[in-house]
Amino acid sequence: MRTRTKLSAAAVGLATTGALVLSSGGASGHGYTDLPVSRQKLCQNGTVTNCGSIQWEPQSVEGPKGFPASGPADGQICNAGLGQFGQLSAARTPSGGAWPTTRVTGGQNYTFRWQFTAMHATTDFKYYVTKPGWNQNHNLARSDLNLTPFFTVPYNGQRPPSTLSHSGRLPTGLSGHHVILAVWTIADTGNAFYACSDVTF
Numbered sequence: 001m002r003t004r005t006k007l008s009a010a011a012v013g014l015a016t017t018g019a020l021v022l023s024s025g026g027a028s029g030h031g032y033t034d035l036p037v038s039r040q041k042l043c044q045n046g047t048v049t050n051c052g053s054i055q056w057e058p059q060s061v062e063g064p065k066g067f068p069a070s071g072p073a074d075g076q077i078c079n080a081g082l083g084q085f086g087q088l089s090a091a092r093t094p095s096g097g098a099w100p101t102t103r104v105t106g107g108q109n110y111t112f113r114w115q116f117t118a119m120h121a122t123t124d125f126k127y128y129v130t131k132p133g134w135n136q137n138h139n140l141a142r143s144d145l146n147l148t149p150f151f152t153v154p155y156n157g158q159r160p161p162s163t164l165s166h167s168g169r170l171p172t173g174l175s176g177h178h179v180i181l182a183v184w185t186i187a188d189t190g191n192a193f194y195a196c197s198d199v200t201f
């Protein structure tokens with residue numbers, strides 16, 4: 001399911017049959033958040049340019065599960081530790097600008113949404129947010145985050161629909177630019193999917 005595998009499979013598929021490309025696509029499907037819009041989605045839809053290969057596969061930000069005790073290393077949380085998607089963890093976009101933000105209101109419910117290209121058996125969804133005074137000038141790290149999720153959706157090993165929305169209350173006491181980290185933990189593999197969304201409270 002790593003990109004290298006998929007790229008080589010796709011290359012073989014181009015040289016041989018379309019069926020191989022199709023089976024490769026099926027095996028590599030996963031998911032990402034689009035509400036609030038995630039960095040990988042901003043790269044995919046062209047709002048943020050020069051992101052590299054993530055623009056072709058915003059669903060592929062997959063890394064070890066177990067955050068925050070384990071999971072991707074500090075500075076690589078938003079790219080799930082995958083070097084080819086490193087742009088996602090940078091404090092600024094590839095062109096040096098600020099990541100576009102979604103406006104949200106603390107203390108109110110927000111409807112988070114995932115888009116899935118494969119509906120894996122799911123342990124849960126967890127949402128984290130940066131702390132007041134977080135360091136906005138380096139790659140996101142655990143020290144920037146409140147490591148207690150503000151919203152958890154247990155899923156008991158079920159498979160989600162292709163689009164999943166759930167409503168959770170945003171924390172109070174935050175203002176200005178923050179990052180929401182969404183983590184989709186898979187029940188039957190060692191992996192989870194990571195999505196960082198920039199918001200303005």
Ligand SMILES: [Cu+2]
Nearest residue numbers: 028029030118
């Ligand atoms: Cu998958």
